[in-house]
Amino acid sequence: MRQSTASPPVTAFAEWRDYFALLKPRVMTLVVFTAFCAMIAAPGTLHPFIAFTGILCIAVAAGASGALNQWYEADIDALMKRTAKRPLPAGKMAAGEALAFGIALSVGSVAIMGVALNWVAAFWLAVSVLFYVLVYTVWLKRRTPQNIVIGGAAGAFPVICGWAAVTGDTPLLAWILFGIIFLWTPPHFWALALFMEADYSKAGVPMLPVTHGLRHTRIQILLYSLLLVPVTIAPAVLGLTGWAYGGTAVTLGIIFIALAIKVWRNTATLAADMAPEKQLFKFSLLYLACLFGALVADRLLLP
Amino acid sequence: MIPDTTASWTPAERAAFARRRQSRNLAIGLVLGALVVLFFGISMVKMGPGIARNQARAAAAADAGKPMAPAQP
Numbered sequence: 001m002r003q004s005t006a007s008p009p010v011t012a013f014a015e016w017r018d019y020f021a022l023l024k025p026r027v028m029t030l031v032v033f034t035a036f037c038a039m040i041a042a043p044g045t046l047h048p049f050i051a052f053t054g055i056l057c058i059a060v061a062a063g064a065s066g067a068l069n070q071w072y073e074a075d076i077d078a079l080m081k082r083t084a085k086r087p088l089p090a091g092k093m094a095a096g097e098a099l100a101f102g103i104a105l106s107v108g109s110v111a112i113m114g115v116a117l118n119w120v121a122a123f124w125l126a127v128s129v130l131f132y133v134l135v136y137t138v139w140l141k142r143r144t145p146q147n148i149v150i151g152g153a154a155g156a157f158p159v160i161c162g163w164a165a166v167t168g169d170t171p172l173l174a175w176i177l178f179g180i181i182f183l184w185t186p187p188h189f190w191a192l193a194l195f196m197e198a199d200y201s202k203a204g205v206p207m208l209p210v211t212h213g214l215r216h217t218r219i220q221i222l223l224y225s226l227l228l229v230p231v232t233i234a235p236a237v238l239g240l241t242g243w244a245y246g247g248t249a250v251t252l253g254i255i256f257i258a259l260a261i262k263v264w265r266n267t268a269t270l271a272a273d274m275a276p277e278k279q280l281f282k283f284s285l286l287y288l289a290c291l292f293g294a295l296v297a298d299r300l301l302l303p
Numbered sequence: 304m305i306p307d308t309t310a311s312w313t314p315a316e317r318a319a320f321a322r323r324r325q326s327r328n329l330a331i332g333l334v335l336g337a338l339v340v341l342f343f344g345i346s347m348v349k350m351g352p353g354i355a356r357n358q359a360r361a362a363a364a365a366d367a368g369k370p371m372a373p374a375q376p
Binding site for chain 2: 013014015016019047049050053056112115116
């Protein structure tokens with residue numbers, strides 16, 4: 001177990017802000033948003049308080065995964081500028097506290113999800129935490145440059161949880177939404193990894209730009225973008241959603257591929273010259289938000 | 304974790320430690336309060352309709368002067 005030994009005595013008693021930071025609130029935002037959209041898109045109704053409880057459980061479970069991830073990765077977090085100020089590498093908290101916090105929140109959120117909503121949703125919530133912590137963080141992140149692809153699956157499970165919370169099952173559309181986040185993650189994070197390559201290299205994390213070079217990463221970004229767009233259009237083609245979603249998916253998909261092509265054509269090696277990569281990274285956030293927003297609009301506004 | 308070196312702390316370090324502990328205790332209190340509200344809300348939503356139904360049946364049975372029939376599953 002990693003134990004912070006360099007922390008001064010005063011900082012050894014962690015503040016509430018440090019626990020909050022362990023939950024990776026920014027990552028949680030995306031998880032909550034996609035799960036919320038899945039809950040609205042799923043056929044059926046929930047009492048608003050129970051729906052709120054479901055979202056809370058998904059958010060807390062995502063936060064717990066983040067806490068367990070930070071507990072395990074404190075050593076590499078200390079090496080990267082982006083993560084060095086996190087509570088564990090900064091010596092603001094003992095490692096054991098972060099571990100206990102993560103386990104307590106994971107178990108609590110799964111149990112409440114099961115009791116308040118249903119055990120199918122609770123099962124997928126438990127799978128999402130275990131997948132993120134054991135398969136992604138412990139097993140694959142430091143072993144394969146495809147770590148981001150695996151991490152994408154972990155980030156996609158909340159959609160399944162949100163859908164199952166309403167219906168108690170996981171039909172085709174729920175798994176297509178899972179596929180969208182799964183395929184969206186590699187171009188999104190590799191675009192970031194391209195202009196943050198030096199940071200990952202320093203920490204020894206086998207990110208694709210570090211292990212296979214910038215050219216190969218740009219090709220992979222384009223390939224995943226070409227796979228992503230048809231999957232986003234699939235719900236409309238299969239008649240699972242209406243034209244509002246389909247039109248949005250096609251329009252945004254064209255822009256996404258155009259930006260991925262710009263990245264593919266870029267040959268820059270310095271972060272300062274990687275404007276297309278930064279553009280794709282920023283657009284990918286907007287892309288996912290608009291796509292899921294369109295799904296909700298499609299369900300709410302159209303008969 | 305409370306370190307065993309508290310004796311060597313300066314007054315400023317003691318004050319900072321007390322401030323951290325107070326803010327954390329307050330946060331724990333708020334979280335516990337929120338859990339009480341959450342469990343109460345879940346209980347009301349899940350069991351409220353059943354309780355209301357039983358009360359209505361009891362009232363109807365009392366009006367008719369008969370003992371209340373056992374609840375249907």
